[in-house]
Amino acid sequence: MVEWLILLALAVVLFRGFALEGYMVSTGSMAPCLLGYHRRVTCPACRLEFARGTTAPDDAFQGPEVRGQSSVGIASATDAHHRMTCPNCGKTGLRLDTLSRTEGDQLLVHKHSFAWRERLRGRGPRRWEVAVFRSPEDSTTPYVKRVVGLPGEQIELIDGDVYADGKLARKSLKTQLGLRVPITLHDFQPDDDDPDWRARWSTVDRDSAWHSDGSRFVLSARSRAPSQAINSSAPGSIDWIEYRHWIRAGGEHRTSVELAAWPEGIEPPNPLLSPLEYDPGQRRLTCFGALTYQAWSRWDELTNDDEFRRAIRQLYVRSHVAPLTNAAEYNRSHVEEQAYPIRDLMLELELEWKAGTGAFVLEMTDGVHVFYAEFDFGNDQVRITADGIDEPLRVAPLPPQLRELPVTLVMSTFDRQILLACDQALVCEPFRFEEIGDSKPVLRRPVSFGGAGVDVIVDHIGLYRDVYYTPARDRPTQRFELGSGEYFMLGDNSAVSVDSRHWKRPGLPSDLLIGRPLVVHLPSRPASIRVGNRVRTIRVPDFSRIRYIR
Numbered sequence: 079m080v081e082w083l084i085l086l087a088l089a090v091v092l093f094r095g096f097a098l099e100g101y102m103v104s105t106g107s108m109a110p111c112l113l114g115y116h117r118r119v120t121c122p123a124c125r126l127e128f129a130r131g132t133t134a135p136d137d138a139f140q141g142p143e144v145r146g147q148s149s150v151g152i153a154s155a156t157d158a159h160h161r162m163t164c165p166n167c168g169k170t171g172l173r174l175d176t177l178s179r180t181e182g183d184q185l186l187v188h189k190h191s192f193a194w195r196e197r198l199r200g201r202g203p204r205r206w207e208v209a210v211f212r213s214p215e216d217s218t219t220p221y222v223k224r225v226v227g228l229p230g231e232q233i234e235l236i237d238g239d240v241y242a243d244g245k246l247a248r249k250s251l252k253t254q255l256g257l258r259v260p261i262t263l264h265d266f267q268p269d270d271d272d273p274d275w276r277a278r279w280s281t282v283d284r285d286s287a288w289h290s291d292g293s294r295f296v297l298s299a300r301s302r303a304p305s306q307a308i309n310s311s312a313p314g315s316i317d318w319i320e321y322r323h324w325i326r327a328g329g330e331h332r333t334s335v336e337l338a339a340w341p342e343g344i345e346p347p348n349p350l351l352s353p354l355e356y357d358p359g360q361r362r363l364t365c366f367g368a369l370t371y372q373a374w375s376r377w378d379e380l381t382n383d384d385e386f387r388r389a390i391r392q393l394y395v396r397s398h399v400a401p402l403t404n405a406a407e408y409n410r411s412h413v414e415e416q417a418y419p420i421r422d423l424m425l426e427l428e429l430e431w432k433a434g435t436g437a438f439v440l441e442m443t444d445g446v447h448v449f450y451a452e453f454d455f456g457n458d459q460v461r462i463t464a465d466g467i468d469e470p471l472r473v474a475p476l477p478p479q480l481r482e483l484p485v486t487l488v489m490s491t492f493d494r495q496i497l498l499a500c501d502q503a504l505v506c507e508p509f510r511f512e513e514i515g516d517s518k519p520v521l522r523r524p525v526s527f528g529g530a531g532v533d534v535i536v537d538h539i540g541l542y543r544d545v546y547y548t549p550a551r552d553r554p555t556q557r558f559e560l561g562s563g564e565y566f567m568l569g570d571n572s573a574v575s576v577d578s579r580h581w582k583r584p585g586l587p588s589d590l591l592i593g594r595p596l597v598v599h600l601p602s603r604p605a606s607i608r609v610g611n612r613v614r615t616i617r618v619p620d621f622s623r624i625r626y627i628r
């Protein structure tokens with residue numbers, strides 16, 4: 079037995095030294111890909127479970143760990159805010175102080191994998207890979223970040239995107255699926271009776287052939303014949319389901335409607351006390367944030383002026399459709415976090431074809447162009463078009479499995495390219511397009527799907543966004559030069575990540591690389607047990623969260 083224990087100890091030492099070793103993530107700099115210490119919240123309205131970043135207890139910093147930062151971003155300020163908002167349905171006032179902390183993700187890291195790869199293949203880490211390394215400013219502290227810049231490159235951050243030597247660094251489908259951030263998941267619909275909530279996915283036409291069945295949308299083919307394509311002489315043949323980014327309350331956006339004159343008999347709003355403001359010169363009624371149902375009702379009851387009542391009702395609806403931004407509930411307590419408008423989106427849904435020879439269509443916009451992906455069951459063809467132009471940008475055969483069983487369709491506009499996939503396989507070559515002008519479009523209704531002449535069921539609808547790399551405020555330029563053997567590292571949760579943007583020297587020397595994380599193993603969740611008359615919180619394994627890292 080003694081000999082066996084000695085051999086086991088030697089094997090463990092050798093294995094940890096040359097093969098695999100465990101590390102624990104302590105902060106949220108890579109959320110939601112990798113979670114640090116957090117509280118796990120279940121929304122009482124839509125039942126979605128999500129994470130909220132928090133600080134670790136002082137006695138938790140023991141043994142090897144990975145720290146993105148320990149005193150910046152989601153640090154102690156988080157614990158001071160005991161209420162939060164559901165990132166999926168916008169339910170406000172969720173209690174946080176009654177929830178126990180959950181430990182960060184535990185990584186199994188393949189040590190020296192990059193060094194071995196460089197010796198065998200002549201190259202080290204690839205762009206967009208996740209890597210564990212020793213901090214260049216504190217060699218005793220391991221970090222985990224994503225590789226975005228390679229040796230000798232000039233890296234520049236523009237509007238949330240990464241440019242390498244002046245060219246946009248685009249992501250593959252696999253990379254996009256690994257770092258996408260959820261905006262809304264239609265499987266989790268709120269069941270409360272809040273008057274300030276309306277469904278984000280809804281029909282466009284009043285006489286729509288779509289009907290809702292729980293989280294599914296079902297389309298029955300109409301008697302009229304569908305057009306051969308969405309850009310034909312009968313564009314109205316497509317029956318649409320549209321997404322609008324409806325929020326319950328709050329927001330920092332401004333919404334305006336026309337109002338010829340303020341009604342007599344009631345005092346105009348004071349902008350210091352009310353979200354409303356009326357400009358008689360411009361004849362515009364403006365609201366800051368979302369106008370609540372209570373405030374709308376109060377103003378509506380003050381007068382019988384039909385013009386004003388129409389305007390305030392229109393303003394109520396429009397003000398709740400907010401712009402899409404990079405703001406994350408995970409770091410909501412980070413008071414200095416600035417919200418940036420986003421336009422790189424991904425739509426994912428499950429499509430089940432039942433019958434018909436018509437078309438099913440996905441529509442997405444980046445604020446400048448409008449792109450369509452048409453699945454034509456009559457001609458067994460897939461076409462990608464843009465901006466109402468009949469000439470297709472891409473043409474491909476209809477995937478045969480579309481007629482056989484439910485499939486998962488993905489369409490994305492990440493990095494100014496159109497990717498279209500069926501069951502995680504590309505349907506056609508990506509279409510890349512260039513930006514026109516310096517406009518920064520604000521997206522409120524960016525995605526739709528529809529059909530005509532087919533019986534289909536659409537389920538498991540999810541809308542996601544790309545990672546938005548925020549600029550470094552402490553640097554006069556967002557351009558970084560890398561030397562030979564240096565890498566540029568960024569955290570996915572850019573708003574609270576301390577990475578190459580903030581280091582004195584942005585490049586990470588290759589000799590500080592530890593290895594590549596392979597899997598999140600043995601994640602835990604809090605559970606309660608009763609011992610006598612006392613209830614204690616313990617940690618139990620959460621096997622559902624064991625996963626490979628893309």
